[in-house]
Amino acid sequence: MTKNIYSNRLPVVQQLREANELSEYPKTVSDKRIILIDKTIAAYGYRRDALLEKLHVAQNIYGYLEKKILLHISEKLKIPPSQVYGVATFYNYFKLKKPGSHAITFCLGTACYVKGAEEILSAVEREFNVKRGETSADGKISIFVTRCVGACAMAPNVIIDDEMIGKATKETVLDKIRSLL
Amino acid sequence: MSERTVKLVIDGREVFAKPTDTILKAAKDNGIYIPTLCYLEGLTAYGGCRLCVVEVKGNPKLMTSCTTPVSNNMEVITNSPRLNKYRKQIIELLLAERTHTCSVCVANGSCELQELATRFGVDHTSVSRNWKRFEIDMTHERFVLDHNRCILCTRCIRVCDEIEGVHVLDVKRRGKDSSIVIDLDEPWAASYSCTSCGKCSAVCPVGAIYVKLKPLSETKKKELPEFVVERRRR
Amino acid sequence: MAKVKVATVWLSGCSGCHMSFLDQDEKIIELAEKIELVYSPIVDIKDFPENVDITFVEGAVANEEQLHQLKTIRERTKLLIAFGDCAVTGNVVALRNMFQDSVKEVLERAYVENVDHSKQYPTQVPKLLENAHPLHEVVKVDFYLPGCPPSAELINYVLNEILDGRKPSLEGRFKFG
Amino acid sequence: MKPEEIQKIAEIEHDMRMAYKYRIKVCCSSGCIPFGAQKLLKAFEDAVKELGLQNVCKVARTGCVGTCSVAPVVLIDPGNHLYQNVKPEDAKRIVQEHVVNGRILEEFVYKNEAYFSKQYRLVLRNAGKIDPLRIEDYISVGGYSALAKALTQMTPEQVIYEVTVSGLRGRGGAGFPTGQKWNFVAKSTAKPKYVVANLDEGDPGVFANRTLAEADPHAIIEGMTIAAYAVGAEKGYIYIRSEYPLAIQTLKKAIEQAKSYGLIGDNILGSTFNFDIELRLGAGAFVAGEETAILSSIEGLRATPRPRPPYPAVSGLWGKPTLINNVETLANVPLIILNGGAWFSKIGTPKCTGTKCFSLTGKVRNPGLIEVPMGITLKEVVYEIGGGVPEGRKFKAVLVGGPSGGCLPESMLSLPIDYESLTQAGAIMGSGGIVVIDDESCIVDTARFFIDFCMDESCGKCVPCRAGLPKVREILDKIMVGEGTEEDLKVLEELSYLIKDASLCGLGQTAPNPVLTTLNYFKKEYLSHILDGKCPAGKCNIKRMEVVKK
Known part of the structure; x- marks a missing residue:
């Protein structure tokens, strides 16, 4: 007797879906911004190799890479979803979670580290109760860590919402963040 | 030829x-x-x-x-003494990387890592063992994916991609945080691309992917059939 | 010729390794001619003696008493053998290390969740360590004899080799688990 | 476009330039922009307009001059006067005094002669001279004439010959002879062939390649095109870090300009040679700078390295022969073609010719971007160019070669900078990072920092690197909180050798260098942590690090 493996799995899938542990299938994205991604895909002639470029575009549009976007790209380019996911999670630049409204990026490159960036970072973590790589509970700030922004001569550097603070100190950074909240 | x-x-x-x-x-x-x-x-x-x-x-x-x-x-x-020393160290690192506890593992007795440890006389690990808990995916009706025992050899990924031709599996993240991923990091039961062929469980050298309720000694294949190898070569 | 002084110790483990030791059956009689068992869970001696030649330690180090005990054993033993997987790797005993705040979780499960009457944490027993450790994380170990349990033949081979003044070679002979 | 037209553009540009008596150049590179370079440029333009000097004085942007610690900077020609820490509100006064009154404002002038006198600017020849966003500027200083020479007067073999004679070696770190590499690719018969310019400079504390791309993008494009002609490639990729937005914009614009001038594309300079360049963005993965990982990344895959053989020269991008060169290597090529390989081989040392760009950072008085001839000693770099360690502190070590470089003590400072000497000392050339640390920094902490970096950046493919580096870090952590033993040092060393010898790619093979060199030169400091429970720098033992026990 042959069994339909797919139908047999349905009850489990159903349970998981009810427990809200699954992203929705089938994969329709009813969002106008998706057209922009489609255009890029078409511009590259549906070439699979330019996957990184498409993920860049998607992240620029949405701010982060939701699973449904990854799935959309996977469908359009005919790349297995696991491969898209593997690529998206390999590179630090791609974010799969929604970031907070203010991004605070600490450079932990050699020069900044030697000049005490770690101390500033710890102070910020303590004061605002957010760990590096995470977003605060109220969704207001996210702390990111990067390895060198390339302004080593001005170390330590902290980037707060696209504004670079060079030769940063605990006080300047904390004051700046406080003023944002 | x-x-x-x-x-x-x-x-x-x-x-x-x-x-x-x-x-x-x-x-x-x-x-x-x-x-x-x-x-x-x-x-x-x-x-x-x-x-x-x-x-x-x-x-x-x-x-x-x-x-x-x-x-x-x-x-x-x-x-050579140098090569064998490195091999021993690699086996040690693999044993210490995740929670490899042979006595309670389904693969005990048919595990290639265990055999290698025996063969090279790796009688303990000089580096401390990692006791971090990893996920176990038991959602699939027939198979289990236990990340605690995975050594990231990627045989499952390659057999799925190259022989089954589906590429359900891949590696997510990188470095020490790497792990095997199904589709978009979904529970196995929810994978829409998996054909449940079971090749991954057959080629897993350790007890990371296995068939439920079956002794591993029955489901495991140490080699692919020769004609498959020959067809792949062509 | 003086007999070699051998001790066996049972820390956190299931005593399976000791069972396997006893499984040497008739060969134990031959051994008895060469060794003197000066301390063991199967003989009635309370304190660990001085100047022991060989000590087999079964089990992982899981509480403060064992930690103290093992350090004493190390001081008084010439050759310390980590006996069985628990002593070598931590094995099942160390599986609790995977839990966050494992001491609390273990006690909770054993003394509260699964108890019907007078649920309470024990107070009269040694304090559990935060993590269970294999022996070599605590003291220097001279020889590792893995297996869950090591087979009687392997134990016999190792002991005889040591008694004959050779270093036993485990390559291809032992098996974890 | 014909080769003669390049000459013509150069002449016109030169005349235009000479029409102005003064030229004010504002550095608009990543080092200066965060400190208001754009506003400063605008302020100077306004000031010139306000004073009615539009016909006397030309205001333009330019690339990095290397003195990033006094940003933003402004250069005024003639005389190449370097003004430092200029604010927009100073613009008018500077124009008034310098241009109108002919008086140099001493308070702004950068007064560190030694910083420049020991340098030799070859790769960064145009940084601070031309406007990187104008191809005409590049042509006016002789740009693209090397390409014209190669295409019209030389065969591909002759080009390779000159590069071989020059002794140029890969600037990406490993120092493989460039001519030899080109030869391998040229000999491969499979088609098509590819050229990849590596601009995935991920080392923390290194920004030489970025500076080059921002200051002189056309030098990269020209070098790449000559390389493509030499090896017979028709398609090129520049792989650049996404963290370098300005460099990306600059390169994009430069590629467009080169295309519109017919300097890349089909039938370049009227020849039958076609070559197209595409920009590819990285996404934050240090390992993607590795020679084979970069190929995976361009193919849209996880940037994991591939085993060699097959070498990229035989089977690279999509299995085709591929030439991979660092952009700094490529930027040298036009000079070699114009002046000949023999000329180039006289710069530097006989075995290591030419120059190398370094990012000099850490505890030195004059941090910044420098370019020095090969063979210069570390002492000259640290003390003469860098000005030594700031007042009141003591020099402890210098880290050469980025996160997987070596940590060298004072006694090694007379070491000349070349591939062999550095490797022998346990360091590497790497992508050119020099970080000076003083007695405030703990050696164990420093080693841990670099191991941490490599661990985060490890791709996870091979076991020694993936599983070994976390263990190395664990042991260092243990030592830092005073729980280490001498046995740990032995394990540390053994693990380091395993990772060095058995790892798949350059990242793993060099990752243990900081540990091995510090164990070699600073063992005392490790022992003082272990035996005396003391950190000589007073940095450790504060239990701020979470010790990994689980």
């Missing part, structure tokens, strides 16, 4: 190999043992576990025998 026209020396023995052979193949054909773990004949060589490294005369670097093709007059050493 090409002839064995390449002459090389492995461990002081003169052997002949086909020009398309790797060092590993040439050694195996001549009954010379080189340990492997991520390698499985019939799948693309990966070069990740580094157990099959050998010394090639004139090359300061260690070469993975599973990926390095033979060449004329090559002199290979597969067995």
Whole structure:
């Protein structure tokens, strides 16, 4: 007797879906911004190799890479979803979670580290109760860590919402963040 | 089919190999043992576990025998105190990387990592063991994916991609945080691309992917059928 | 010729390794001619003696008493053998290390969740360590004899080799688990 | 476009330039922009307009001059006067005094002669001279004439010959002879062939390649095109870090300009040679700078390295022959073609010719981007160019070669900078990072920092690197909180050798260098942590690090 493996799995899938542990299938994205991604895909002639470029575009549009976007790209380019996911999670630049409204990026490159960036970072973590790589509970700030922004001569550097603070100190950074909240 | 026209020396023995052979193949054909773990004949060589490294005369670097093709007059050493020390250390690192507790593992007795530890006399790990808890995916009706026992050899990924032709599995994240992922990091039962063929469980060298309620000794395949290997070669 | 002084110790483990030791059956009689068992869970001696030649330690180090005990054993033993997987790797005993705040979780499960009457944490027993450790994380170990349990033949082989003044070679002979 | 037209553009540009008596150049590179370079440029333009000097004085942007610690900077020609820490509100006064009154404002002038006198600017020849956003500027200083020479007067073999004679070696770190590499690719018969310019400079504390791309993008494009002609490639990729937005914009614009001038594309300079360049963005993965990982990344895959052989020269991008060169290597090529390989081989040392760009950072008085001839000693770099360690502190070590470089003590400072000497000392050339640390920094902490970096950046493919580096870090952590033992040092060393010898790619093979060199030169400091429970720098033992026990 042959069994339909797919139908047999349905009850489990159903349970998981009810427990809200699954992203929705089938994969329709009813969002106008998706057209922009489609255009890029078409511009590259549906070439699979330019996957990184498409993920860049998607992240620029949405701010982060939701699973449904990854799935959309996977469908359009005919790349297995696991491969898209593997690529998206390999590179630090791609974010799969929604970031907070203010991004605070600490450079932990050699020069900044030697000049005490770690101390500033710890102070910020303590004061605002957010760990590096995470977003605060109220969704207001996210702390990111990067390895060198390339302004080593001005170390330590902290980037707060696209504004670079060079030769940063605990006080300047904390004051700046406080003023944002 | 090409002839064995390449002459090389492995461990002081003169052997002949086909020009398309790797060092590993040439050694195996001549009954010379080189340990492997991520390698499985019939799948693309990966070069990740580094157990099959050998010394090639004139090359300061260690070469993975599973990926390095033979060449004329090559002199290979597969067995030296340095190589065996490195192999022992690699086995130690693998045992220490995740929670490999043989006594409570389904693969106990048919595990390639366990066998390697025995063979190389890795009687303990000098580095401390990692006791971090990893996820176990038991959602699938027939298979289990237990990340605690995974050694990231990627045999499952390659067999799924190259032989089943689906590529359900891949690696997510990187470095020490790498792990096997199904589709978009979904529970196995929810995978919409998996065909439940079970090849991944058959080729897993450890107890990371296995068939529920079946002894591993029954479901495990140490080699792919020869005709499959031959078809892949063509 | 003086007999070699051998001790066996049972820390956190299931005593399976000791069972396997006893499984040497008739060969134990031959051994008895060469060794003197000066301390063991199966003999009635309370304190660990001085100047022991060989000590087999079964089990992982899981509480403060064992930690103290093991350090004493180390001081008084010439050759310390980590006996069985628990002593070598931590094995099942160390599986609790995977839990966050494992001491609390273990006690909770054993003394509260699964208890019907007078649920309470024990107070009269030694304090559990935060993590269970294999022996070599605490003291220097001279020889590792893995297996869950090591087979009687392997134990016999190792002991005889040591008694004959050779270093036993485990390559291809032992098996974890 | 014909080769003669390049000459013509150069002449016109030169005349235009000479029409102005003064040229004010504002550095608009990543080092200066965060400190208001754009506003400053605008302020100077306004000031010139306000004073009615539009016909006397030309205001333009330019690339990095290397003195990033006094940003933003402004250069005024003639005389190449370097003004430092200029604010927009100073612009008018500077124009008034310098241009109108002919008086140099001493308070702004950068007064560190030694910083420049020991340098030799070859790769960065145009940084601070031309406007990187104008191809005409590049042509006016002789740009693209090397390409014209190669295409019209030389065969591909002759080009390779000159590069071989020059002794140029890969600037990406490993120092493989460039001519030899080109030869391998040229000999491969498979088609098509590819050229990849590596601009994935991920080392923390290194920004030489970025500076080059921002200051002189056309030098990269020209070098790449010559390389493509030499090896017979028709398609090129520049792989650049996504963290370098300005460099990306600059390169994009430069590629467009080169295309519109017919300097890349089909039938370049009227020849039958076609070559197209595409920009590819990285996404934050240090390992993607590795020679084979970069190929995976361009193919849209996880940037994991591939075993060699097959070498990229035989089987690279999509299995085709591929030439991979660092952009700094490529930027040298036009000079070699114009002046000949023999000329180039006289710069530097006989075995290591030419120059190398370094990012000099850490505890030195004059941090910044420098370019020095090969063979210069570390002492000259640290003390003469860098000005030594700031007042009141003591020099402890210098880290050469980025996160996987070596940590060298004072006694090694007389070491000349070349590939062999550095490797022998346990360091590497790497992508050119020099970080000076003083007695405030703990050696164990420093080693841990670099191991941490490599661990985060490890791709996870091979076991020694993936599983070994976390263990190395664990042991260092243990030592830092005073729980280490001498046995740990032994394990540390053994693990380091395993990772160095058995790892798949350059990242793993060099990752233990900081540990091995510090164990070699600073063992005392490790022992003082272990035996005396003391950190000589007073940095450790504060239990701020979470010790990994689980």
